[in-house]
Amino acid sequence: MNGFTYLANVATLQLDRETCIGCGxxxxxxxxxxxxxxxxxxxxxxxxxxxxxxxxxxxxPVSALTVxxxxxxxxxxxxxxxxxxxxxxxxxxCC
Amino acid sequence: xxxxxxxxxxxxxxxxxxxxxxxxxxxxxxxxxxxxxLAGRSVWLLVLETFGIxxxxxxxxxxxxxxxxxxxxxxxxxxxxxxxxQLLLPILGAPGVAAHAVAKRTGFRVRxxxxxxxxxxxxxxxxxxxTPAMRQLTFTVAERLILTPIELVSSxxxxxxxxxxxxxxxxxxxxxxxxxTLLPVIVACVGxxxxxxxxxxxxxxxxxxxxFAVKGAEVGFAWAAILTWWRSEGLAWHDTxxxxxxxxAVSAFLSLNFTGSTPFTSRSGVKKEMRLSLPVMAAALxxxxxxxxxxxxx
Ligand code: SF4
Ligand code: SF4
Numbered sequence: 167m168n169g170f171t172y173l174a175n176v177a178t179l180q181l182d183r184e185t186c187i188g189c190g191x192x193x194x195x196x197x198x199x200x201x202x203x204x205x206x207x208x209x210x211x212x213x214x215x216x217x218x219x220x221x222x223x224x225x226x227p228v229s230a231l232t233v234x235x236x237x238x239x240x241x242x243x244x245x246x247x248x249x250x251x252x253x254x255x256x257x258x259x260c261c
Numbered sequence: 262x263x264x265x266x267x268x269x270x271x272x273x274x275x276x277x278x279x280x281x282x283x284x285x286x287x288x289x290x291x292x293x294x295x296x297x298x299l300a301g302r303s304v305w306l307l308v309l310e311t312f313g314i315x316x317x318x319x320x321x322x323x324x325x326x327x328x329x330x331x332x333x334x335x336x337x338x339x340x341x342x343x344x345x346x347q348l349l350l351p352i353l354g355a356p357g358v359a360a361h362a363v364a365k366r367t368g369f370r371v372r373x374x375x376x377x378x379x380x381x382x383x384x385x386x387x388x389x390x391x392t393p394a395m396r397q398l399t400f401t402v403a404e405r406l407i408l409t410p411i412e413l414v415s416s417x418x419x420x421x422x423x424x425x426x427x428x429x430x431x432x433x434x435x436x437x438x439x440x441x442t443l444l445p446v447i448v449a450c451v452g453x454x455x456x457x458x459x460x461x462x463x464x465x466x467x468x469x470x471x472x473f474a475v476k477g478a479e480v481g482f483a484w485a486a487i488l489t490w491w492r493s494e495g496l497a498w499h500d501t502x503x504x505x506x507x508x509x510a511v512s513a514f515l516s517l518n519f520t521g522s523t524p525f526t527s528r529s530g531v532k533k534e535m536r537l538s539l540p541v542m543a544a545a546l547x548x549x550x551x552x553x554x555x556x557x558x559x
Contacts, residue, residue: 170400170523173471173530194373195355197398197524218527219321221355235356237321238528239521240514240535241415 177216178234183207185230192222192231264289268310270337274303278344281385283374284330285351286311286319290407294378302385305343309333317524318411320357327362334367349374349381349389352396353524398524405462408522412458416515424450434557449488453508456484457515462522473526474538477516481509499556506549510542 179200188206198215201208201222208230220235237246266287273296282305285295292308299306309329311319319325330348334340350358352373360371375384375395384391424447431446432438461468461480468476485508489501496504517534520526 170466170525171471172526173533176529176533177527178529191360195352197352197376197396199393199396215525216527217525218529219356219524221320221352224357224359225355225361227361234528236528237521238526238531239519240517240531240539242521243528243532243535 171214172217174214177213177218178232179210179213179216179218179222180232181208181210182230182232183209185228187228187230189227191225191227195221195225197221264313266292266308268308268333270339270342271306271308272303273299273306274301276303276305278342280305280343281345281349281389282307282339282343282347283349283381284309284354285378286314286316286325286354288313288315288319291315291378295381298378298381302382304385305339307333307337307339307348316351317353318522320354323357325354326357327359327366330358330363330371331366334363334369340368346370347372349384351378352376352391400465400524402463405465406459408519409459409462411522412462412515412519413454415518416454416458420450420454445488445492449504449508452484452488453481453511454515456480456508457512458519460484461512461516462519465523472534472538473520473531474513474517474534474542477513477519478509480516481512484508484512497556499552502552503549503556506545506552510545510549513538514542 186207188203188208190203190208192208193201193203197219198212198217200210200212200216202211203209216233218233218235218238220233223229223231223233223235237243266289268287280303283295283299284307285291287308287310295306309325310333311324311329314322314324316325334348340346346369348363348369348371350371350373353376355373358371360373363369363371372389374389375381375391376398377395380391380395384395427446427450428443431442457477457480461473461477464480465476468479470476470479482505485504488504488508489496517531517538520531
């Protein structure tokens with residue numbers, strides 16, 4: 167995104183090109199233009215632009231994409247961690 | 262003022278069976294923007310129950326999601342209202358909605374239209390094809406400013422009790438409860454919250470570094486410097502030290518929290534930042550506390 171980049175080399179996005187059927191859905195939903203279609207298969211073009219929103223993985227009809235999507239703010243992650251060690255019942259969202 | 266719009270099917274203009282169906286959240290602001298952008302056209306507006314939360318945040322929570330789309334399509338009897346089988350969704354709603362699942366369960370095909378509601382008219386005029394610009398995420402000052410109340414409201418929960426406690430402590434520690442002694446404490450606390458939750462988000466692209474915690478700390482340092490300069494007379498050395506330790510730490514945490522509202526920070530990135538910055542923030546606060554205690558004793 168113009169003028170905004172976040173930490174490099176951390177995104178957990180993974181594409182299984184074998185499974186991909188080249189439907190182009192990931193290209194349509196990704197707000198950061200991470201994908202491009204190349205020879206009727208999706209291709210990851212700019213991994214560092216991925217914000218791990220999960221839109222591509224949710225909308226891929228053949229589950230060729232995985233990404234550790236979810237709460238992306240400090241207090242949300244702390245709540246999730248508290249929930250995982252049973253201090254709190256549920257991890258709450260960010261916004 | 263209510264921020265909720267009852268979910269359901271709304272008509273803009275005089276839509277017929279052929280008119281497009283635009284899906285949005287029942288957050289008052291999203292609803293109003295979509296309505297005013299589409300004014301003068303004939304469009305169906307399907308409002309989902311997202312409990313007054315905007316599309317992007319609701320998609321993350323899953324309330325702007327597959328199940329709710331299916332439920333609302335069925336509850337409104339949409340298939341007998343329109344003759345086509347197409348829903349237009351905002352792109353930022355995609356993390357919550359599986360297009361293929363909606364198609365399977367309702368027969369309606371989900372099309373992700375644009376990111377901003379402002380581009381909807383152009384999208385419709387363009388034969389429902391999104392141009393690259395319509396898919397390009399932006400994060401302008403205005404867009405950032407709209408999100409800051411979310412941070413402010415959630416920080417009020419702990420910031421107000423904390424400020425009250427600090428005011429009581431200051432009052433009880435021999436200074437008495439007068440406006441001159443208490444006002445600086447209140448100004449410092451309120452300012453710190455504003456520094457991390459409003460100023461840092463607004464200045465985001467201009468603050469050096471990529472780390473949100475660092476950006477927040479920078480604004481915090483600036484605020485501590487302003488406070489020190491303003492109070493240069495009556496400030497003991499240990500108070501100055503506390504300001505420079507605690508204010509950037511709190512401001513850094515608030516900025517780090519703003520990552521939850523930004524449309525470009527990744528969860529893994531925030532995790533990494535937290536691993537590195539939380540110990541530093543905690544250490545700064547502990548040292549500040551020790552200095553504070555020491556300052557009261559000696
Ligand atoms: S959505 Fe899935 S199947 Fe379709 S192009 Fe992307 S990776 Fe391939
Ligand atoms: S997770 Fe979101 S930002 Fe990352 S590639 Fe998928 S759609 Fe794009």
